[in-house]
Amino acid sequence: AQSVAQPEDQVNVAEGNPLTVKCTYSVSGNPYLFWYVQYPNRGLQFLLKYITGDNLVKGSYGFEAEFNKSQTSFHLKKPSALVSDSALYFCAVRDGAAGNKLTFGGGTRVLVKP
């Protein structure tokens, strides 16, 4: 079985400050990890993924995430948050060895204040 935990329901940050959204995962095989963002009344948009290779992955809109195998984490980061980054963020995992379905975390709402 595979699972994802996003321990924070909401993250508040001032504009210009660093933003971190936490994610830990559990999977039997090799983890394929993803971050998606959802703006109000919209579908989920792909931000970045880790399949293999460099542990630091860079994605859309200045976001990056670091794969940490020993801590089974894949935290999302942005050095300087914008008000427009306010949205709902979902971490997801897929077992690279078996199956095609993504398992999502519960989501973290990010609020960036001016």
Added chain:
Amino acid sequence: EAGVTQFPSHSVIEKGQTVTLRCDPISGHDNLYWYRRVMGKEIKFLLHFVKESKQDESGMPNNRFLAERTGGTYSTLKVQPAELEDSGVYFCASRMVDNSPLHFGNGTRLTVT
């Protein structure tokens, strides 16, 4: 290219009625998925089509849910009869090949009263 489109965007029905949700994937995407988010909880997998075949339907909650993808193009998800606990947002997603990111539609918000 056009994205994944879902119809309707909102649906309000009474308990016991039937509702059919439709998803048009991105053209050429053989893989089509249905997910749902109930009561603000995590997004849960429902099922996966490869072309017209059901590859994995392990997430379908019960036999009141029926998904089809005749011809391997658009897909429908029918709930019959609907129950209160079926309320939530139903997302459709598609992708072309393994390891490529999923492209999601805007979802259908279903409210069962």
